Amino acid sequence: MNAAPVLLAYSVAVGAGAPHLLLRSAWPHRAPALGATVWLALILSFTVAVTLAAAQLAAPTGHLHAGLVGLLHACGLDAPEPTASGPTISGRLAVAMPLAVVAAFGGAFLFHLARSGLLRARHRDRLDKVGTRCERLRATVLPHAVPGAYCLPGFRPRIVVSDAAVRLLTAEQMEAVLEHERCHVAGRHHLPLAATEAFATVFPWLPLARLARTQMAVLLEMTADDRALRRQSDETLATAVYEMAAARTPEGAIGAGGSTALLRMKRILGPRPAPHPALRGSLASAALTAPLLPLLVACPPGI
Template sequence: MMAAAILALYAVVAVVALPRLLTRGEWAERAPRLAIAVWLAGCISVVASVLFSALAAAIPANMVGHGLAEFFKACADMLSDRATFDSPSARAALLGAALIAARITYCGTAILVRARRERRQHAGMLNILGRHDGELDAVVLDHDEAAAYCLPGRKGRAVITTAALQSLAPEQVAAVLAHEQAHLRGRHHLVLAAAEAFPRAFPHLPLFTRARREIARLVELLADDVAARRHSRIHIAAALVRLATGRAPAFTLGAGGETALTRVKRMLNPAAPLGCRERVAGLSAVVLLLAGPAAVAAIPGLNSFLAHHCHNISIF
């Protein structure tokens, strides 16, 4: 029960404390890819902690200590009418864990299915109204609003309007399309879908709500950085200024948007990248967030296993 209490307490504290901790300083702007991983790992760790807490509360540790066969039999018995060790609290814990897992799975699937349907409809419209430009490797859409975006998916494509082509210099067009190609190659739509699933499943929780906003911003910073490897930051910044008011469909990833002007400042005044120690610390945090809940949940069972088979050996 101690492990279950620790995991439940961590989940409650992390939901409130992690957003404040992760938004301190400007480290995320210096390493957006790492920051995305940390935010997602934090969300996963909270959900995993709740699930493992329920399992730890429902399944006695000594069931693990008597061997895996008995452990799985005990789990099956707990869910059947033949259970001899179950209790209402244990059944409630397992039911709660199942509902949480089902909720996050359903919301994630619903987001992906809806986005895929909307992208298919938009792709059909592009096939009729747009034309593929081989030199740009993008679809050109006749429109009087300057915009550039990408339509992700199995046959992802970058899209730019005629108004954007008229208002941007060739170097700026190449830079902004490199930004969109970075979204496509990085499959950022899946990252955004994962970030959306958590607050959709469990709304009003500070960690999940803030993670969705931060990850949406960070994927744009990441695409800017990838484009800046081959194109001048000045060209990227100039393109962002001209496309700042451009509106892209909600299920696409656009170069403009409300973060464009802050990204312009970042392009013109780039901060130094994280040092080796800072990156190692960030990667360690990701590993700890992902593996920590499972490790805590496993300790009582492992302790019981060692005590049963090795008698006097104990972790704690």
């Protein structure tokens, strides 16, 4: 049986249907780290499904039997015995088409990582000239009239605050802001952001790509807020976010203010009931198994 139609239908469900269902759900804002993980799982599941569908379209008579073993066979990685005629055209396509999908996504991911890394390196050089290192804050203080804070993740991470923020914010507010930025650095949040940007580059017309890119940024900000709230009160963080809402974040950096400030303030000051443990466990399990579902769709057990 050719699994391409089933895989394409699954891709449509994951790429167009699942994102809208997830967007209408309330639980991602109550568990933002888990929500970000689910978005990444959908991206990976869609990519695997499209890769397998490409292999099946190139070799319609092939069969992705026994899950991963079948995938290796379809990609020609199981070292089959050589034949006198050599690989067929369909065999070459069965390898080339899925590899093209993987290479496009992987290349876009590396491109966005390299581009943002270069922007951050240039910004660090400018900070070395105009900024002042503050050991008390463990951050670089930058002369600027607008209160703001951001971090430069990756290699040689750095947290930056404006001198206006230092003057305006209380000690508790500043600590909440710094803890927020430390979460971005420690969690390597630039990596999932680069992954969603890469996915949107390869599939710009796909609802999953468009929504994942915007939702990932929001959920990672909420994840950093939750870490800051472990040490500071809701009011302290909310007022700090309010003071820095007008601040602009340099390209390649991750900032504490910006366009998500109002949504985050409402969340911080409102009720934030945690998802039921059963729901959390089910969602975590779904996120772990979603990338493998296309294999089961392509080759159900017993076939």
